[in-house]
Amino acid sequence: MIIKTPIIPIKQTFAKVQKPHELNFEGICIFAATGFFLEMDTYWKDQVVLPPASICEIDDAGFLIDAKPWFKWHNTPRDISFDEALEEFSALFKKIIAEQVGDRPVILPLSGGLDSRTQAIVLKQLGAEVQTYSYQFENGYNETKIAEQIANICDYKFSKFKIPQGYLWKSIDQLAEINGCYSDFCSPRQMAVLEDLKQLQGVFSLGHWGDVLFDDMGVSTQLDLDEQAKFVLGKITKRGGLEFANKLWKEWDLEGDFYEYFYNRIYKLLKQINIPQDANAQIRAFKSLYWAPRWTSINLAIFEEAHPITLPYYDNRMCEFICSLPESYLAGRRLQIEYIKKHSPDLAKLTWDFYHPFNLYNYTNYKNNKGLGSRILNSLKYRAKLAMGKTVIQRNWELQFLGKDNKKALEKYLFSVDLETLVPKELIQEVYHKFKTENSLKQAHAINMLLTLSVWNSNFNYL
Numbered sequence: 001m002i003i004k005t006p007i008i009p010i011k012q013t014f015a016k017v018q019k020p021h022e023l024n025f026e027g028i029c030i031f032a033a034t035g036f037f038l039e040m041d042t043y044w045k046d047q048v049v050l051p052p053a054s055i056c057e058i059d060d061a062g063f064l065i066d067a068k069p070w071f072k073w074h075n076t077p078r079d080i081s082f083d084e085a086l087e088e089f090s091a092l093f094k095k096i097i098a099e100q101v102g103d104r105p106v107i108l109p110l111s112g113g114l115d116s117r118t119q120a121i122v123l124k125q126l127g128a129e130v131q132t133y134s135y136q137f138e139n140g141y142n143e144t145k146i147a148e149q150i151a152n153i154c155d156y157k158f159s160k161f162k163i164p165q166g167y168l169w170k171s172i173d174q175l176a177e178i179n180g181c182y183s184d185f186c187s188p189r190q191m192a193v194l195e196d197l198k199q200l201q202g203v204f205s206l207g208h209w210g211d212v213l214f215d216d217m218g219v220s221t222q223l224d225l226d227e228q229a230k231f232v233l234g235k236i237t238k239r240g241g242l243e244f245a246n247k248l249w250k251e252w253d254l255e256g257d258f259y260e261y262f263y264n265r266i267y268k269l270l271k272q273i274n275i276p277q278d279a280n281a282q283i284r285a286f287k288s289l290y291w292a293p294r295w296t297s298i299n300l301a302i303f304e305e306a307h308p309i310t311l312p313y314y315d316n317r318m319c320e321f322i323c324s325l326p327e328s329y330l331a332g333r334r335l336q337i338e339y340i341k342k343h344s345p346d347l348a349k350l351t352w353d354f355y356h357p358f359n360l361y362n363y364t365n366y367k368n369n370k371g372l373g374s375r376i377l378n379s380l381k382y383r384a385k386l387a388m389g390k391t392v393i394q395r396n397w398e399l400q401f402l403g404k405d406n407k408k409a410l411e412k413y414l415f416s417v418d419l420e421t422l423v424p425k426e427l428i429q430e431v432y433h434k435f436k437t438e439n440s441l442k443q444a445h446a447i448n449m450l451l452t453l454s455v456w457n458s459n460f461n462y463l
Contacts, residue, residue, distance in 0.1 A: 001058045005050050007071050007319040008209065009293045010300055010311065012182065013050040014042065015064040021046045023461075025252045030262060032449045033245035034236045035184050036295035038265060043181075043456065052293050071316075073285030075277045077326040085329050086338055092321055093312060093339075097122045097205060100310035105129040105202030107307060108156070109190075112146035112353025114214075114336045115207030119312065120154050121343045123205065130154070131200050135161035135193055137393040146351050153346050159196070167192040168400045169409040172455060178301045181456035184448040186396040188299035197306040204303050208296050210313040212287055213322045216280040216331035223279035229267040232286055244431065244446035251424050278327050288319065397444045401435075410451065419454035422461070 003013060027041035040048040048064060050056045053071040058064060080088075097119065106123055110116045110132045123130050132154075134147030144160040151158035168175075168185055175191050190197070219231060242259065249258035269290065275282040292314075303309050312318065322330070329335055337360050341348040348360040355363040393399055401410055413419065414428055428450060435443035 001060075003050060003056045003058060004070065005052050005054050005056065006314070007053045007316045008288055008297070008314045009050075009052050010297050010309070010314060012180075012293070012298070013056075015048055015050055015056070015058055016062045017046055017048050017064055019046040025248075025254055026261065028453075029245045029249050029252075029254070029258055030265075032248055032446075032453075033238065033241035033258075033262065034295075035187070035238055035241070035445070035449070036236075036291070036298070037182060038290060038294065039269065043460070049294070052289055071320075073273060073275065073281075073288065073319075074323045075275045075281035075327070076324055078324050080326075082329055082334075082338075085325055086335060086342070088321070089335055090339060090343070092317060093118065094122050094125060096312045096315045096317060097310075098126055100312060100315075101126075101128060101203055101205060105131065107197070107200050107202045107204045108132045109204070109206065110134045110147035110150050110158075111207075112143065112351060112356075113211065114333055114340065114352070115210035115313065116147075117150060117340055117347055117350075118210070118336055119205055119207055120150055120156070121340065121347065124154050125343075129202070130156045131159070131202060132156045133159040133161060133197075133200070135163055135189070137163050137189075137396070137399060138165055143353070146353055149350050150347060153344070153350075159200075161193040161196055163189050163192045163396065163399060165399045165403065166406050166409070169406075173459075175302070176455045176459055178305060179298050181452050181460060183295070183298040184445075184452050185455070186400055186448050188302050189396050190299070190302050194302060194305060197303070200307070202307060204307055204309040206300070206303065206309055206311050208300070208311055208313060209288070209292055210336070211333075212284060212292070213313055213318065214330055214336050215333050216327060217283040219279050219283065221278045221280065221327070225267060225270055228270050228279055228283060229263055232266050232270065232283060233263060236291060238445040240442040240445050241449075244449065247427055248423070251427055280327055280331075281323075284322075395444070397448060401444065401447060402440075410447070413451050413454040414447070416454055416458065418458040418461075419450065422453055422457045423450065 005013065022045045024041060024043060024045045027037055028043060030038045030041065037049070040051055042049060050064070051067055051069075054067045054069050056064060056067045101123075106128045108116060108119060108123065108130055110120065111134065120130075120132075132147070132151045134144040136143040148158050148160065168191075171191050171194070172185055175185055175188070179188070219228070223231070246258045270282060270286055273282055273285045273289070275285060300309055300311070337348075341360055351357050351359055352363050355366040358366050400406055414432055415425075419428065431443055431446045431450065435447050
């Protein structure tokens with residue numbers, strides 16, 4: 001059997017390899033540090049995920065015989081003006097979305113960012129029937145405000161949802177079945193509104209990965225491989241992730257040093273990509289090869305539980321288009337910003353949440369003194385709420401891990417016999433104690449991963 005994988009796969013495709021059926025402890029340590037498995041890794045040594053952009057040969061028993069790339073990320077900028085690039089993007093984006101959604105009604109998740117805003121414009125041009133929605137944390141920042149303004153300008157139907165405290169414990173088993181425990185359980189907050197999403201009608205148009213393809217990586221063009229590897233390692237590692245993974249490495253008595261092992265793997269993968277012209281293009285390629293399919297794609301399956309999904313930024317043609325553009329056109333979201341300003345000035349005038357309260361015409365003020373007053377005011381408002389004893393939720397894990405009822409549910413998983421057969425009880429107790437008494441923000445990722453490992457070990461560990 002021959003399987004041709006997309007440049008950015010939407011789903012993981014598993015295959016066997018000729019290795020012992022043993023736990024892949026090294027791969028699990030990277031998972032513990034980052035929240036996703038690297039390259040072709042899985043929980044098992046004798047199981048792999050097919051690589052992206054490859055033609056893979058699988059035998060009748062499900063073993064991977066060969067995998068050859070049919071596409072390699074590159075940086076081959078054409079001699080093209082910015083206006084020409086903008087016109088090409090406009091035409092390509094519209095063509096891709098038109099082909100993906102056809103004449104079906106469309107469900108468009110909206111945020112205060114740029115990716116879904118560009119989709120909103122195209123769908124309006126296509127005359128599609130569009131239902132939009134957004135959600136925010138219970139007792140959190142009003143994330144739905146800008147999204148609702150976008151919907152109103154486009155004359156789209158709009159629904160707003162709240163992510164409630166402790167929703168995870170009622171849906172954790174279902175979520176584990178959906179994502180196979182290849183992601184933590186707090187990141188995919190759409191799980192909280194899955195039943196609401198099922199009530200909508202149409203096909204999803206999801207804006208995932210637009211923010212990576214249409215931006216630079218913020219590094220020097222000539223950054224060498226060593227510095228690139230360190231930069232990537234810092235970007236993909238979660239807060240407290242290295243410390244937690246290093247402890248697991250030692251507890252499992254693995255050979256060598258975890259950081260050195262992790263660094264060497266990233267360095268090797270970057271070297272294989274081989275885009276010497278620009279470090280930004282090379283790091284973008286790394287993220288698209290190893291982060292998008294093993295992190296971003298994992299929980300797309302939750303949307304698919306409700307309705308079919310489409311992803312215009314994942315389209316092979318979009319990836320190929322990106323490789324042909326001068327980096328200066330991508331830097332700072334320049335193409336998307338100018339696209340929105342040209343095709344919908346009213347949407348461009350709305351606040352860009354990343355630079356709140358500024359919009360696409362004045363967002364550069366955020367970093368200078370003109371924006372200092374707004375940032376100070378926002379900080380004071382946040383502190384005032386805390387001083388008044390109000391709960392201000394900024395992260396999903398705060399809704400799931402804090403509070404009496406959450407504590408009881410969390411401890412049920414952390415101190416289960418199942419988890420203790422995989423992770424020493426003393427390490428679990430150490431991490432949880434630090435989470436409760438020292439720095440919950442620093443330890444939250446480790447708690448998240450312990451929870452994931454507990455559910456996986458209980459449901460999927462068939463040695």
